């Protein structure tokens with residue numbers, strides 16, 4: 001009989017309740033949970049006073065992505081080790097179909113980047129930079145292959161931006177197949193206009209990046225998207241929602257009957273635009289926070305926290321897109337528009353959301369596990385293999401110690417980046433042990449198994465009933 005391990009005497013976190021008990025792992029799956037009597041010769045790991053959480057599911061990363069003349073600091077090897085250390089056992093990255101390419105070509109390239117290099121299980125969304133009949137004809141085979149979520153950008157004209165006719169047809173086709181499309185909602189045309197004007201006026205410091213993308217442009221794009229959706233009523237979601245205004249647009253669309261699902265990110269919950277300083281300051285350090293959408297106001301953070309807790313927002317991904325400050329962010333020293341957009345976040349997602357969400361009194365531990373794992377598993381077609389602690393599910397388990405208090409410094413992290421936007425954050429609680437399909441890869445916060453044995457996940461269709 002296969003070796004078994006008993007995680008003894010913790011608190012099992014389920015979507016609606018927390019139960020004191022133990023978990024038995026046999027092979028790669030959960031064999032039993034609850035009140036369990038240890039077997040002879042069974043390996044026993046004491047987990048008293050710790051929570052058992054379903055392994056985190058990261059819904060939004062850009063690993064090994066070429067962007068703005070450089071390539072992200074984290075690839076699949078470093079990014080997934082960082083994820084693992086932080087209690088994330090599944091990652092969904094954006095494979096990209098660039099102009100003129102087939103989706104199959106984009107997918108092939110992403111397999112080359114990821115296969116044999118990932119320390120956690122992984123799947124891909126497919127980002128589409130355009131829409132045409134070839135892509136339309138290809139979509140069914142991509143969905144059949146287990147890529148059941150796509151992405152389109154309403155910003156970045158000339159590189160990725162799509163317009164309403166393309167969105168309509170893509171949604172129509174995805175709808176026939178039962179797949180979903182995530183949208184980057186910002187008005188790309190106005191962003192380009194504002195960028196041109198601000199640069200022509202000689203305003204080139206990092207402060208001005210945010211001035212090119214005011215919050216209204218997110219809400220406007222959501223309104224426009226939801227108008228298209230209301231003609232079709234097909235599955236779709238909004239990636240990295242960053243504003244209270246945007247959330248209001250979502251709520252209005254829902255009142256009109258649109259079934260819209262929403263992702264937000266830790267940076268929009270925890271960091272605000274004061275990080276960009278003032279127009280008078282010329283502190284290039286603020287380039288560390290240059291991302292799109294940009295950081296917003298405190299009142300936006302509050303609205304997003306409330307949305308997450310109430311069920312208006314369904315899951316949390318990080319948009320991890322890391323560039324070193326030295327040598328990469330610095331490419332924009334003379335011009336903010338040349339600063340690579342993005343920041344790291346994959347490693348701290350679970351710890352930040354616990355500390356600031358649960359310990360911070362904004363949501364209970366059950367909702368925390370739902371927005372960091374269960375909902376993503378359901379929406380991205382991985383449930384119940386992933387996203388829940390139950391008999392027969394993959395033994396992707398985080399042993400979380402709520403008592404440890406610690407301070408974030410970038411040198412503690414496994415991300416291959418020379419800074420973290422969360423430097424100096426005092427956190428309550430910490431990921432202790434992490435199991436990937438029964439394999440104890442993290443012990444006491446240390447990654448002890450660094451094998452690249454993450455499996456590629458072919459995914460099912462979205463469960464759109466998540467709240």
Ligand SMILES: [Zn+2]
Pocket residue numbers: 060061062319
């Ligand atoms: Zn992104």
